[in-house]
Amino acid sequence: MKLTRRVLAPAAVAAATAGYASMNHRKPPPAEMEGGAKSTVAILKASSYSVDLVRPILDGIRACGLDVRGKRVLLKPNLVEFDHATAINTDARVVAAALEAFSTAGAASVTIGEGPGHRRDTFDLAREAEYLQFVPRFDALFTDLNRDDVSSVPQFADDGEFFFPNTALRADLMVSMPKMKTHHWAGVTLSMKNLFGLVPGAMYGWPKNRLHIIGITRSILELNRVFRNTFALVDGIVGMEGNGPIQGTPKQAGVLVMGRDVRAVDATCCRIMGVDPLQVEYLRLAAPLGRIEEKWIEQRGEKTAAVATEFALIAQFSGLRGRVS
């Protein structure tokens, strides 16, 4: 509930940040996040979903120096809800192209997994969103993460243990594939927030209300602490502005944004959307561990300014405009 989050937010965020910085992580962070190197973020233009999307994704993988050879790759799109009138989900054609691109790049396996927040019939949602139409062998490749086998991970926020789908825990590399959207609680929802879909409904319900009680910001930070080996591939070809993540309106941005540092990718997406990333609470708190500021981001492909297009924000988030450098 909003009220609960507000009441608990300061203490919870402080605890999350401390834990985030000090805890032993399950997997090593990307090498470029160690030391003083900049984080590489690739912005690739794609005017529509009808153009060749495999090539720009492959270009992005290479530009970011990502080696997927021999790895079990899990694509984690954002499947939330379907409405013909707007653009809620990661487009199926981007998922299909990623499937081909990561296979071409040498992955040992590429599968797809998602656990929608409130729709229980995940396969029907995927059918509505045209995943069965555009993604070859979707039935065989897809795991409903809400109903997967699970294993526990020690310490998640204040919970002594937390359960996650085995499909996600056992992947060598997760590809977080969000839609570029505004979000009526978090401000924006991008590759870091997209990990909410890893929380199994069979354990935590539909929606995953436990995350809201922990606090959205803290949950985002904790999820990204647990799942550190994540590559971001943001579907910004047509995003969503206004009252996202479900009831907003489509917004053409014409880009795919990719990178190994999810914080740097989300910060770059914010700049494209006309949002100051340091005004987004979860990004500001993640800043010490990622490259949020532009001076720490090595931009490949298009320049941010060349593709920036202001996303409309609901009134309560007008302050996110801040200083978009």
Add this chain to the structure above:
Amino acid sequence: MANLAQRLALLRSWRNPDGGWGYFPGKQSWLEPTVWAGLALADDRAAAGRTWELVRAWRNPDGGWRPMAAPCDSTWGTALALTLASVLGRDGPEVENGVRWLIETRGAESTLLNRILRAMGSSAVEREVKYAGWPWRRRTSAWLEPTVHALVALKKVGQRRPDALLAARIDAGERMLLSLRCQDGGWNYGSPRALGHDLPSYAETTGLALVGLQDRAPADAVEYARRIPEAQASPLARAWLRLATGGGEVQQDFGSDVLLTALASVDPGVLRS
């Protein structure tokens, strides 16, 4: 196309060695598909006995049920376990403790503190919070689906053993469901409004709400559910609408989805009190 006998045969073949069912064949057993498969096969006394023995083993010391074998907190599945116990005619301290756990569990939004804050205008919750529904897990908010399962379970218990406390929780749960009805006549997962906008209903949650309300369902809501075009309803929605409206035989197979196969095979009368 699969008829009832074929679906029941599938369910038997998908049973795990531990006696339970996973959400998909060969996957770990979970309480939810195990209960629904157990209800679908309730007429098979030997199968039912084995199902109950497994479910019984997943009780927690607090009286509730965990959602699977591994140690973890009690959840909404407690209601499912109690419904199975009622249908199979099982009783005893474990059932009593489960009923107590369910009666003591309520959505965090309906606590006294939250109701006071809402009355003071300090809460952004856009739904009625004075009626206590049920959450997926304790210390979280009430939602439609866990409330429905709790109502089904408690009504069955109340049928056997009338109790004022039980009746009060059932009444509050039903009022909560009625207060959540969307403008379009059906129900969605929780609040009918968000950020000042009416939210649309869903076929599956409309079916679920009617399963929970039973005789208290408004006639126009039942009519609304009957008019939902089949093409607009997911397989899960069709399963719940059938259970809600007492619909007939399903001639459909659901691939390897154990939950859908089981839901489509349960006699709607089993859930009514």
